[in-house]
Amino acid sequence: MIRNKVMRLFVGFALGLFVSLGVAQAGEAIEGSAKADKLESCVRDTPFMRRNHFELIEHQRDITVHEGIRKTDSSIAGCIDCHVRRDAEGQPVPINAPGEFCATCHTRAAVTLDCFSCHATVPTPINPAPELLEEVKAHAAGMDPEIIEKAHAGMESGSAKQVTGN
Amino acid sequence: MKKIHFREWGIESPRYWGMLAVLAAVVAIAGFATLYMEHEGHWVTGMNNQIVWGIPHVFAIFLIVAASGALNVASIGSVFGKKVFKPLAPLSGLLAMTLLIGGLLVLVLDLGQPARLIVAMTTYNFKSIFAWNIYLYVGFLAIVAVYLFTMMERKAMGYTRSVGTFAFVWRLALTTGTGSIFGFLVARQGYDAAIMAPMFIIMSFAYGLAIYLLVLMFTFKTDGRELGDKLIARLKNLLGVFVAAVLYFTVVYHLTNLYGTENHAYEAFILRDGGIYTTLFWGGWILAGCLIPMGIIYHPALGKSRGALVAACSLVILGGFAAIYVIVIGGQAFPMAMFPDKTIIASGFYDGVNGDPLSYSPSLPEFLLGIGGIAVALLATLVAVRVLRFLPESLADDVADPHAAAKGA
Amino acid sequence: MSKQTDQGRRDFLSRAATAAAATTVAPGVFLHSVADAAPRAEPVTSKVRWGMLIDTTKCADGCTACVEACDVENGLDLIGKPEGASDAEWERQRPRWIREVKLKDNLTDRITTMPMLCQHCEFPPCVDVCPTGASFRRADGLVLVDRHTCIGCRYCMMACPYKARSFIHENVLLKSTAVPRGKGCVESCTFCVHRLDQGETTTACQDACSKDGHQAIIFGDLKDPNSAVSQAMSKYPTVEVRADLKLNTGVRYTGL
Structure with missing residues (x-):
């Protein structure tokens, strides 16, 4: 855990900057719009999850990457799919946005999140709709985080292909 | 024989602090350059998917190689029992540590994920020479620190020879490891040669001693300490032998390559058609790094001049950078021979179409990071010699080597 | 960004959402998949070795279907050129997992067109040199990078004889759930591992090549004698690129 803490310290600053830039313009999430809001508890009981969710995710991470196991209740893609909330237009709000599921506790506990330097913060399909992709690419050329994050959120419904268990 | 006293570097405060x-x-500018590169990603550097190691690696490898070489002066004193070198040993150990720290810093700060250094320190693949090098480098710092302690602490002095011998063996392993980073790369024509390891060792002898001499002459001159001509002549001759050995290994390396037809294209590239790499090879590695310094060192008149010796040392260092550049960047710029008997006439990913070399144009932040590594090494050295007793009060010939002085008189 | 444009985009996005709604199914379900596809529950074993046969005689000059399909499948097209980067430099720095190369025989002038990608060696040099073990070979023959332990040293790129690996030189703001990616790590072809782990048996490049009617790429289990790839390999002479290195590559070529 010391290792993680050190890593978090290091990446904290840069990551924090990006997260805050990236989600500044996302729509307001609607209370109770996450799938998880309709469920009794998470994959384990709530006190356990509060203390140990990272152990589950980290264990899953290793067996997924090295052994290919994707049928699981503790993949990070599953976490995001279930806990992500939607705005008034039905678009998912990035899970690490201020006030959203991951950010709330992590901000309070002052523990930086490293996951989202690589992992998507909303569920995404493999193939976004072509016209959406064009839009994204046109703006991605300028790397404007606001546009990208918004288009990113829009990608979720952009195509039929949906993958979880990553 | 007079007893040799060590004293802190005593130049006037304003000058020192300046x-x-x-x-x-x-260092601060280099730090900002590094933050910029880390924040933006490597696209702000000239490095790309073809030339994956660039200027930072040239600086880092040079410093690491020179670090192990800087320890030689101490080794000659305590391992090979040359008394005259013993007072030179503490500075030698110090430079070995500071140069290595500077080099490692550059190497680490160029990583794509420097924050994950802790992963590199806790997860190992022991088949990788890189993983071994992490041990070799960290171990080197620890061993040289102990070695320095045995030199400077009266009670531990009995152990100097055994610790020194261990440090000497370790530094040979370290440079072998550094050379093997390239020697073990089967994929690329310019590397994959067992001679890389011994060639790196002999290069380290030359570069390390050149830096040592410059620092020794600078610290002594600025502090008004005496440095005997006989002593300097010995070190100078040693440098001459090392530089000649670098030249010898370079010749053997290329002659061996020229013997095998499969390497002809690579040799033609480095020796004749490689543009900047050819220029750096002949003008930097061979002429500035070997021939001119040897000319100065063995010249009857110039050989006696301190100024000329400074020039020779500086040229050896410049030649060293050129050599590492040719090895690291030139080795990558030469397209990989994926399809023998065929020419790649089109590629969607820069495969060296028609045998053209791959392009690399280094950017300013890369240079700043590398120069920062040198500055860190010098900074640490200057702080250490100021607060601890690394430098002998005098290395006048009658002090350092009265026997030789008497004989010469 | 003016408010007007912003509103326009919102409309656009919600239109895209409505249009797609009809075809959207529950997450976790694949629509482009074989009948018995399901997420993998057991660890992969060495009873399977994924491999590929590329018939260069069927590979069409000028066709980049496999490259484009790979870009989309693995989110490589989501990476934008950073502001201020020159086009020429960016092309050298952007990631590529599969590429087209065109060769001319020095003696006979015969032209060959073929895709190059990670060859998924049995003895991969990239795995040998990786200091942290982030480069690894999975039991079923895939050579992968564990991004969680990759420190971005790029020694694997120095070691790879096929120039198959790419380094992520820029911040990645647009991320894909199936293929996570971030600045500062090395990556290469995964044989579409996210598909294989869902029980699928094709790669995006293969699908694209078949769809275009070339069928130059056959993918499958090299250890299953009845698989299409094994059948084809037993019928035609195949070669490894840089066979002299004895890496026993998982990608083989015919007509080279």
Whole structure:
């Protein structure tokens, strides 16, 4: 855990900057719009999850990457799919946005999140709709985080292909 | 024989702090350059998917190689029992540590994920020479620190020889490891040669001693300490032998390559058609790094001049950078021979179409990071010699080597 | 960004959402998949070795279907050129997992067109040199990078004889759930591992090549004698690129 803490310290600053830039313009999430809001508890009981969710995710991470196991209740893609909330237009709000599921506790506990330097913060399909992709690419050329994050959120419904268990 | 006393470097405070301030400013600029590269990603550098190691690696490898070489002076004193070298040993050990720290810093700060250094320190693949090098480098710092302690602490002095011998063996392993980073790369024509390891060792002898001599002459001159001509002549001759050995290994390396037809294209590239790499090879590695310094060192008149010796040392260092550049960048710029008997006439990913070399144009932040590594090494050295007793009060010939002085008189 | 444009985009996005709604199914379900596809529950074993046969005689000059399909499948097209980067430099720095190369025989002038990608060696040099073990070979023959332990040293790129690996030189703001990616790590072809782990048996490049009617790429289990790839390999002479290195590559070529 010391290792993680050190890593978090290091990446904290840069990551924090990006997260805050990236989600500044996302729509307001609607209370109770996450799938998880309709469920009794998470994959384990709530006190356990509060203390140990990272152990589950980290264990899953290793067996997924090295052994290919994707049928699981503790993949990070599953976490995001279930806990992500939607705005008034039905678009998912990035899970690490201020006030959203991951950010709330992590901000309070002052523990930086490293996951989202690589992992998507909303569920995404493999193939976004072509016209959406064009839009994204046109703006991605300028790397404007606001546009990208918004288009990113829009990608979720952009195509039929949906993958979880990553 | 007079007893040799060590004393802190005593130049006037304003001058000392001025030097530190300049070095600190260089380090700070390098720090900003590094933050910029880390924040933006490597696209702001000239490195790309073809030339994956660039200027930072040239600086880092040079410093690491020179670090192991800087320890030689101490080794000659305590391992091979040359008394005259013993007072030179503490500075030698110090430079070995500071140069290595500077080099490692550059290497680490160029990583794509420097924050994950802790992963590199806790997860190992022991088939990788890189993983071994992490041990070799960290171990080197620890061993040289102990070695220095045995030199400077009266009670531990009995152990100097055994610790020194261990440090000497370790530094050979370290440079072998550094050379093997390239020697073990089967994929690329310019590497994959067992001679890389011994060639790196002999290069380290030359570069390390050149840096040592410059630092020794600078610290002594500025502090008004005496440095005997006989002693300097010995070190100078040693440098001459090392530089000649570098030249010898370079010749053997290329002659071996020229013997095998499969390497002809690579040799033609480095020796004749490689543009900047050819220029750096002949003008930097061979002429500036070997021939001119040897000419100065063995010249009857120039050989006696301190100024000329400074020039020779500087040229050896410049030649060293050129050599590492040719090895690291030139080795990558030469397209990989994926399809023998065929020419790649089109590629969607820069495969060296028609045998053209791959392009690399280094950017300013890369250079700043590398120069920052040198500045860190110098800064640490200057701080250490100021607060601890690394430098002998005098190395006049009658002090350092009265026997030889008497004989010469 | 003016408010007007912003509103326009919102409309656009919600239109895209409505249009797609009809075809959207529950997450976790694949629509482009074989009948018995399901997420993998057991660890992969060495009873399977994924491999590929590329018939260069069927590979069409000028066709980049496999490259484009790979870009989309693995989110490589989501990476934008950073502001201020020159086009020429960016092309050298952007990631590529599969590429087209065109060769001319020095003696006979015969032209060959073929895709190059990670060859998924049995003895991969990239795995040998990786200091942290982030480069690894999975039991079923895939050579992968564990991004969680990759420190971005790029020694694997120095070691790879096929120039198959790419380094992520820029911040990645647009991320894909199936293929996570971030600045500062090395990556290469995964044989579409996210598909294989869902029980699928094709790669995006293969699908694209078949769809275009070339069928130059056959993918499958090299250890299953009845698989299409094994059948084809037993019928035609195949070669490894840089066979002299004895890496026993998982990608083989015919007509080279």
